[in-house]
Amino acid sequence: MNYTYLLINLGLLLFSILVFSNKQLNFAAQSKFIILAVLINVFVFSVPTEFLTQLKVIVFNPPYLSGMTLWELPAEELLLSMLLPLSGMAVYLFLNRLFPANTLEKYSLALSNILLGVCIAMLYFGHQKLFTVFTFSILLVFLLYIEYVSKIRFMYRFYRAFLVSLILFYIVYGILSSLPVIQYTTEETLNFNLAHIPFEAHFYFMSMLLLSIYLFELFKSRARS
Secondary structure (H helix, E strand, C coil): CCCHHHHHHHHHHHHHHHHHCCHHHCHHHHHHHHHHHHHHHHHHHHHHHHHHHHCCCEEECHHHCCCCEECCEEHHHHHHHHHHHHHHHHHHHHHHHHCCCCHHHHHHHHHHHHHHHHHHHHHHHCCCCHHHHHHHHHHHHHHHHHHHCCCCCCHHHHHHHHHHHHHHHHHHHHHHHHCCCEEECHHHCCCCEECCEEHHHHHHHHHHHHHHHHHHHHHHHHHHC
């Protein structure tokens, strides 16, 4: 039994606790929205992750795992899909408190449209690669719905939080990929890595954080109405 992956998750949990302990964030009043959003995210993303694991597109290295599983996935992976978005949400709320102005929101649609174009391009060039198809299909659907169907406007703040959260992402996935705790079948990816991390993994994380923040904002807006 090895606790490497669990220790990484513990680090993310401690980071989240540290940020949320800031009284100005008023975590207690928002905790039910945050926790519910993150738990739904875990459930949603456990489905494609388990499917990709069954097909050996994503492979977990047993020597770095505790051996505990849930839904045929390592317990640590499910914890990561909860704690990494939770850490990103902590960053999101902290930045919103530190920089409350939302004057750049008007530019977020243009950035989202660029990302939609990236998704379409990646799906075209990587249509035979499962991890590529899953990643960019999910992000494409989320972006289309949030920008063109949903009435909630938060994307500028999301992009800001995502960029800062990439620091955490690179630390966590840098360790996971270099040991390696997680390996990706190169035949099912674009085989283009940044710091040993597949290009697609960045956008998989983006989708996870986007869903979590959207649900948080949705629950919060419904509670106010």
